[in-house]
Amino acid sequence: MTMVETSAPRSLYTADARTKARNAAEKRFRIYGITAVVIGLLALVVLLSSVLGSGLGAFRQTVLSLPITLDAKALDPKGNRDPAEMAKATTVTYAKLITKALEAVVIEQNLAPEMSTKNIGALISKEAPAGLRDMVLADPDLLGTTITYDVLASGRVDGFFKGRVTMESAALDSNITPEQLQLAEKLRDAGLLKLAFNTGFLTNPDASELRPESAGLGVAILGSIYMMVLVLCLALPIGVAASIYLEEFAPKNRFTDLIEVNVANLAAVPSIVYGILGLAAFINFAGMPQSSPLVGALVLTLMTLPRIIIPTRAALNAVPPSIREAALGVGASKTQTIFHHVLPLAVPGILTGAIIGLAQALGETAPLLLIGMVAFVKDYPGAPPEGILDPASAIPVQIYNWTQRADPAFVERASGAIIVLLVFLLVMNSLAVILRRKFERRW
Amino acid sequence: MTPGLLALIVLALACGGFFLGRFRALQLVGKDLRLLHSLPGYYGQTVALFTAVPALALMAAWLLAQPVVIDSRISAMIPAADLPQGSSRNLVMADVRRIAGGIDLMLADGSLTEADLRDMRADFSDIRSRMADVGVALGANVQPSVFEAAKDWRALTGFGRLALTALTLAASLGGFAFAILRIRPEFRARNVSETFLRWLLIAASLVAIGTTIGIVLSLVFQTVHFFQLYPFRDFFFSLSWNPKFGGGSDLSIWPLVWGTLYVSFIALAVAVPVGLFAAIYLAEYASKQVRSIAKPLLEVLAGIPTIVYGLFALITVGPLLRDWVAQPLGLGSSSSSVMTAGLVMGVMIIPFVSSLSDDIINAVPQSLRDGSFAMGATHSETVKQVILPAALPGIVGAVLLAASRAIGETMIVVLGAGAAAKLSMNPFEAMTTVTVKIVSQLTGDTEFASPETLVAFALGLTLFIFTLVLNVLALVIVRKYREQYE
Numbered sequence: 001m002t003m004v005e006t007s008a009p010r011s012l013y014t015a016d017a018r019t020k021a022r023n024a025a026e027k028r029f030r031i032y033g034i035t036a037v038v039i040g041l042l043a044l045v046v047l048l049s050s051v052l053g054s055g056l057g058a059f060r061q062t063v064l065s066l067p068i069t070l071d072a073k074a075l076d077p078k079g080n081r082d083p084a085e086m087a088k089a090t091t092v093t094y095a096k097l098i099t100k101a102l103e104a105v106v107i108e109q110n111l112a113p114e115m116s117t118k119n120i121g122a123l124i125s126k127e128a129p130a131g132l133r134d135m136v137l138a139d140p141d142l143l144g145t146t147i148t149y150d151v152l153a154s155g156r157v158d159g160f161f162k163g164r165v166t167m168e169s170a171a172l173d174s175n176i177t178p179e180q181l182q183l184a185e186k187l188r189d190a191g192l193l194k195l196a197f198n199t200g201f202l203t204n205p206d207a208s209e210l211r212p213e214s215a216g217l218g219v220a221i222l223g224s225i226y227m228m229v230l231v232l233c234l235a236l237p238i239g240v241a242a243s244i245y246l247e248e249f250a251p252k253n254r255f256t257d258l259i260e261v262n263v264a265n266l267a268a269v270p271s272i273v274y275g276i277l278g279l280a281a282f283i284n285f286a287g288m289p290q291s292s293p294l295v296g297a298l299v300l301t302l303m304t305l306p307r308i309i310i311p312t313r314a315a316l317n318a319v320p321p322s323i324r325e326a327a328l329g330v331g332a333s334k335t336q337t338i339f340h341h342v343l344p345l346a347v348p349g350i351l352t353g354a355i356i357g358l359a360q361a362l363g364e365t366a367p368l369l370l371i372g373m374v375a376f377v378k379d380y381p382g383a384p385p386e387g388i389l390d391p392a393s394a395i396p397v398q399i400y401n402w403t404q405r406a407d408p409a410f411v412e413r414a415s416g417a418i419i420v421l422l423v424f425l426l427v428m429n430s431l432a433v434i435l436r437r438k439f440e441r442r443w
Numbered sequence: 444m445t446p447g448l449l450a451l452i453v454l455a456l457a458c459g460g461f462f463l464g465r466f467r468a469l470q471l472v473g474k475d476l477r478l479l480h481s482l483p484g485y486y487g488q489t490v491a492l493f494t495a496v497p498a499l500a501l502m503a504a505w506l507l508a509q510p511v512v513i514d515s516r517i518s519a520m521i522p523a524a525d526l527p528q529g530s531s532r533n534l535v536m537a538d539v540r541r542i543a544g545g546i547d548l549m550l551a552d553g554s555l556t557e558a559d560l561r562d563m564r565a566d567f568s569d570i571r572s573r574m575a576d577v578g579v580a581l582g583a584n585v586q587p588s589v590f591e592a593a594k595d596w597r598a599l600t601g602f603g604r605l606a607l608t609a610l611t612l613a614a615s616l617g618g619f620a621f622a623i624l625r626i627r628p629e630f631r632a633r634n635v636s637e638t639f640l641r642w643l644l645i646a647a648s649l650v651a652i653g654t655t656i657g658i659v660l661s662l663v664f665q666t667v668h669f670f671q672l673y674p675f676r677d678f679f680f681s682l683s684w685n686p687k688f689g690g691g692s693d694l695s696i697w698p699l700v701w702g703t704l705y706v707s708f709i710a711l712a713v714a715v716p717v718g719l720f721a722a723i724y725l726a727e728y729a730s731k732q733v734r735s736i737a738k739p740l741l742e743v744l745a746g747i748p749t750i751v752y753g754l755f756a757l758i759t760v761g762p763l764l765r766d767w768v769a770q771p772l773g774l775g776s777s778s779s780s781v782m783t784a785g786l787v788m789g790v791m792i793i794p795f796v797s798s799l800s801d802d803i804i805n806a807v808p809q810s811l812r813d814g815s816f817a818m819g820a821t822h823s824e825t826v827k828q829v830i831l832p833a834a835l836p837g838i839v840g841a842v843l844l845a846a847s848r849a850i851g852e853t854m855i856v857v858l859g860a861g862a863a864a865k866l867s868m869n870p871f872e873a874m875t876t877v878t879v880k881i882v883s884q885l886t887g888d889t890e891f892a893s894p895e896t897l898v899a900f901a902l903g904l905t906l907f908i909f910t911l912v913l914n915v916l917a918l919v920i921v922r923k924y925r926e927q928y929e
Contacts, residue, residue, distance in 0.1 A: 022821055029823035033724025036717045040741045040797070043790040047744075050759040051751060241647030249641060250648075262651045268844065268914040269907065270851025272878050273658055276903045279885060280661030287510030302654045309651070335637040356746075363748025366853035366878070370885050385447035396750045403757055403858060411758055418751050429746065 051418050057162045058416025061198035061213065062153040064124065064187065068101040070136060072144040081140045094129035094136075095121070098151055111186040115179065122176065123184060125152035127207060127214035150196065155213040155409045157184045161195060164408055201416060205378045206398065212409035215402070217417055219377050223293050223392030224362060224424075226381065230297030230388065231304055231361050236354050238301075239308030240343075243350075246309070247316045248338050267306035274303045275367030283371060290372035291391035293381065299371060300361040307360060311353025315346040348439035355432040359425050365396040373397045395421045444608045446506060450499065453615045457495035460619050464490030464626060472628050481633035486626050488636040493622035496643065498615035502607065509603045513596060520592045535589060538581065542570070542593035543600070545579035552577065560594065662907060665900035673894040678901065684864035684875075686884070686895045694898045696905060698864035702874035706785045706860055707849035709870065713789025714849075715842055718796025723826055725797070726804040738801070745794035749854040756787040756859030769871035777861060782870040784859035788849055795845040803837030803921075804830060836920050843917035847910040853878040877902045 015023065072079065074097065075089045099121035106112055106120055128151045135149075136142050156176035159165035167178045187193040204216025246263075250256040278299035282288045288295050319342045327337040368374075373394055381390035393401070395417060402414040465487035472478040479486075518536050549555035554576070555563075563570075570585040585593075626632070670678070673694060681695040721741060725734050761778035764786075769775045807830050815825040831838070861873025862883060884899040 022824070026821045026823045029826070030724070030728055032720050033728055036720030037724055037729075037737050037741070039717050040721055040744065040790075040793050041737065043793070044740060044744055046759075047747070047751070047755050047790070050755055054758060238647045238650055241644045242651065245641075245644035245648045249644060259648050259651055262655050264918060265911060265914055266651060266654055268847060268910065269658070270847075270853070270878070270910055272851065272853045272881055273662075273903055273907050276881065276885070276900065277654070277658045277661050280665060280900075281657050285511060285661075286507045287514065302650075302657075305650060305654070333633065333637060335640060359746070363750065365748070365750045365753075366857075366882065369882055372886075374886055386445070396748055399750050399754065400854070400858075403754060414754055415758070418754060421748065422751070425746065425748070 048422075051415050051422075054412060055415025055417075055419045057412045058201055058419075059198050060162075060195045061200065062158040062161050062193060063150040063196050064102065064153055064193050065148055066098065066101045066105060066151050066192065067146050068097055068132070068149050068151075069146045070143050071097060075136065076140075076143055081143070083137060083140065086137060086140060089133070091129040091133055094133045095124075095126075098124055098128060098132065102151075105187075105190075105192060106183065109186075109190055111190070112179070112183045115183065119177070119180060120183070123154055123157050123180060123187075125154045125211060125213045127211045128152040152200075152213050153184070153193065155211065155407065157181070157193075158213050159409055160184060161188070162412070164412070201413070202420070205380065206376060206393065206401070207378075208376075209405055209407065212405075212407050212413060215410070215413050217395060217398060217420060219380055220393040220395045220398035220417070221420070222380060223296075223373070223377075224394045226293035226384065226388055226392065227297040227300060227394060228358060228362055230293065231300045232354070232358060234297065234301040235304045235308055235357070235361075239305050239354070239357075240312055240350060242305070243309050243312035243316060244338060244343070247313045248334075248342070263306045263309050266302075267310060270366075271303055271364055272366040272370065274299050275370030277302070278367060278371045289389050289391070291375045291377065291393075292389045293392050293394075294388040295371050296368050296373055296394060297388070299367045300364060303364065303367065304357045304361045307357035308350075308354050311356070312346070312350045315349025315353065316342060318349065319345045345441070348435055348441075352432045352436045355428050355435070359428040359432075362424060362428070363396055363421060365400055368394055368397045369400065374401055376401075395424070444604070446502065446607075449502065449608055449611055453495055453498045453502075453611065456615050456619060457491040460490035460494040460622065461487035463487070464623060467623060467626050468628075468632070471626065478628045480629050480631050485632040485636050486630070489625070489632050489639070490619065490622040492636060492639045493618035494615050495618075496639070497618050498611050501614050502611045505603075505607050505610065509600075509607070513599045513603060516599070517592050517596045520595065521586075521588050538585075539589060539593045539596050541579055541581065542574065542585065542590065543597040545574040545577055546593065546597055548577040548579065549573065563590075658907065662900055662904040665897055666904045669894055669897035669901045672897065678898075682866060684880075686898070688895065692895055694894060696877075696902065698866050699875060699877045699880055699902065700905075701866050702781065702860065702864070703850055703876040703878070705781050705870070705874065706788060706856060706876055707846060709782060709785025710788035710792060710849045711842065711846060713786060714792040714796050714845055717789075718793045718845075719800055719838065721793070722797040722800035722804060726801050727822065727826055727830070738798075741797055742794050744791065745798070747791075749791065749852060750858075752787050752791050753854040753858035756783050756855055760787055761859060764871070772871075774869055774871040775873075777871070777873045779859055779861035779873045780871045781860060781874050784856045785870070787859055788852055788855045791852070791855065792845045792848055795848055796841055799841035799844065800834070800838050803834045803841065806837070807833045836923065840917040840921035843913050843920070847913035847917070850913070851878065851906060851910050853882060857882055877906050881906070 074093055076086050078085050099117060102124060103117055103120050106115070112120070131152070132149060154176070156165050156170070156173065157180075160170070160176075160181050161184075165173070165176070165181070167181060170176045170178045170181050184193060200214060201216045202221065203218045204214055205219045207213075207215040242263075246256065246259060250259075278295055282295045282298055283290055288298075323341055323345065324337050327341045328334070332340065373392070374397055375391060375393075377391050377393050379390075381387040381392040399414045399417045399421070402410040402417065465483045468479060468483045468486035469476075476483070514536055517539060521535060521539075546555070546560060550557070550560070554573075570590055571581050574581050574585075678694060678696055681693065682697050683693040684695055684698045686692040686694060721737075725738055729737065757779070761780070761783040764780065764783055765776060765778040768782075769777075769780065811829050811833060812825055815829040816822075820828065856876045856879050860876060860879060862875050862879060863873050864875045864880070865872060867874065881899045881902050884896055884902075
């Protein structure tokens with residue numbers, strides 16, 4: 001009692017030191033929480049913007065629009081327009097034509113008076129003649145005419161217009177000189193050189209270390225599509241079948257428990273272990289061809305299975321027992337109940353789970369490295385079904401492959417490929433979300 | 444006949460079987476459905492199942508077994524004396540297959556006939572140059588025994604193909620006939636086909652067990668092989684990792700385990716506080732709108748492929764840390780470092796910690812919170828003194844799962860941590876991990892005879908056991924905790 005009388009009277013609303021400290025602690029705690037969320041979101045933003053920033057360049061490519069005279073004498077010396085005869089004119093011949101066209105332009109506009117033909121020709125990609133040759137072989141009527149053809153510029157010139165190559169770095173570079181870059185600038189001012197949309201990036205196969213300008217994702221995209229279709233065809237039926245058994249039929253015993261523990265563990269096994277399994281079991285033991293989409297798909301199927309089984313079981317479990325009881329009540333057998341009534345109702349959930357599992361499989365890299373998909377593949381795999389045994393690449397592996405190369409132009413390609421991969425993933429995940437929104441039923 | 448075409452034929456037969464079975468059942472009772480035990484479709488279904496499933500299963504088993512059987516028979520034909528210096532049976536078998544492929548090509552383009560082939564001998568004709576003509580490059584001249592082996596390999600493979608076709612078709616037609624002849628009005632077709640279907644479902648769920656067995660067998664088998672070539676003691680009780688191609692490598696696991704644990708530790712040091720605080724904030728403080736936006740966005744981090752994080756570490760985080768932290772502090776000049784990989788991996792596993800913790804915090808009963816508030820505790824005090832202790836086992840489980848994720852992660856460390864096996868405390872130095880070494884020892888030329896390659900399986904087994912223990916531990920802890928409040 002005495003204590004109360006000696007202390008000064010105070011309002012209940014003025015906090016004492018202890019309350020202040022507690023409130024401050026409360027505020028701090030809240031701020032920690034907000035900071036944590038912000039750090040997480042910031043990391044996402046930085047990650048995506050860094051990749052987008054360095055990868056968008058890959059979708060634009062420097063090309064030279066040149067009027068090229070397709071000299072019939074050089075390309076078809078016998079003049080009979082026989083494709084077999086014309087195929088004898090190699091890319092070297094075409095390279096000469098392109099260089100000649102560029103030189104003519106340079107001389108006509110007096111852009112670089114002292115430069116030699118060879119140095120002028122170095123502005124052009126070594127891959128450009130092959131494209132022109134394919135075009136002429138496909139359409140022999142072009143012979144003898146003058147066409148305006150977009151010639152791929154060399155990787156260094158491309159890098160110069162994207163800021164990767166500078167005059168200083170060119171002075172130290174054996175592949176390009178500052179004079180050549182000045183010529184390129186003049187060509188741009190003359191409207192002959194421009195940055196155009198790079199369709200080749202999505203359709204071309206990979207190119208060698210020295211020709212980053214023509215490297216593309218064509219083989220990788222095709223390989224990824226093959227694998228995803230196979231994974232879908234294998235993992236979805238097996239996964240759904242396993243889920244139906246485990247959820248609807250399996251008696252509660254040790255054997256069922258064993259399978260369940262197994263599935264849970266398989267979902268958490270590091271993906272690289274699946275790669276080792278694929279290498280040892282499919283390639284070494286069963287003798288399947290290395291780097292083939294078939295082996296990649298089998299490995300990814302085993303990896304995806306638990307990721308399909310878990311959501312599928314959840315979807316089956318979410319179908320209310322009243323549906324089963326009603327079906328059984330009117331005389332359906334257990335199998336009929338499940339296949340005619342339960343499964344159709346669980347389909348949206350199953351598909352959502354399957355698409356998300358597939359999206360994970362699409363981005364998986366490590367297991368594919370081990371089964372040989374890192375190999376340099378320049379030929380498109382054949383048409384299915386035989387094509388699934390041909391060597392192919394996959395988008396994530398192609399990205400890894402490009403990061404291992406010395407020329408910084410490949411970093412841009414790798415980031416560009418990531419954008420492609422993320423677009424695929426975005427489409428798949430949006431599809432899953434739409435399916436869920438549209439068909440989800442709450443009981 | 445190619446396996447694809449064969450499978451199509453079997454499927455077409457099964458399809459026809461369905462309609463034929465249905466038709467026959469209907470015909471037997473003169474369209475009077477009441478006389479049938481089951482609906483007509485079930486009679487068709489039994490025919491389709493008996494036609495397709497055994498035949499396809501046989502085909503799959505044959506395709507898996509054929510190369511193994513043929514290779515073991517052929518490789519016994521080549522005497523050990525004919526193996527070139529420094530080569531192995533596996534490499535020679537690869538040559539055998541290549542030569543056999545070359546023979547097929549030569550037959551196809553007409554430069555060789557079957558009769559010529561029978562008389563052709565490696566010691567009389569220049570196989571290597573003739574192979575080169577059809578685009579098959581061989582490393583060395585062909586030994587006579589290898590060429591004979593290639594001829595036999597080709598013959599056996601051709602025979603295998605033929606036998607496969609014959610057996611598959613026989614199984615398919617056999618099943619077809621068996622099922623068709625069984626059809627009677629009183630035949631319990633629905634029960635038969637449902638039992639059949641149930642066995643298929645069981646087989647599908649056995650794939651999970653098969654996968655585990657496959658993983659364990661392939662790892663253990665090759666690990667045993669590795670320890671036959673490389674002393675057990677050096678693997679576990681030495682401290683240096685230095686593989687050499689010529690042999691005499693030092694292959695100790697410790698530098699790799701150290702790198703793995705160091706990277707994982709940094710990753711967890713990033714992810715656990717951030718993930719946990721984010722989970723607490725989202726579960727306890729955030730308004731519904733904030734939660735509905737921030738939670739899925741954080742989970743996007745888990746959906747981004749690891750190769751993307753790897754590239755992020757390689758081109759952004761690594762150079763940044765090197766130029767702004769490591770070099771000014773004089774700690775190193777490598778852009779790939781434990782810190783780079785650890786930070787990026789930490790970002791990757793934030794959602795693993797936050798999502799699971801979020802679920803677990805939400806599962807703590809509201810009554811505990813209300814009790815704490817009633818005693819006058821502030822919100823943060825409630826979280827710290829009531830909710831977290833109650834959720835602790837679950838959170839530990841979440842952290843263990845995140846740790847197992849970090850240890851098994853490959854692409855981030857391949858691109859971000861470097862390849863030098865070192866035992867060092869400096870986080871700005873490049874170190875390497877178990878997963879990086881599995882990749883580097885197994886990519887490229889995989890010849891399964893040297894300890895340098897086989898060590899990857901021992902590493903894989905270590906990794907598998909490590910993550911398995913962590914996962915099981917986490918599952919047990921989480922499961923136990925969940926039971927508490929039910």
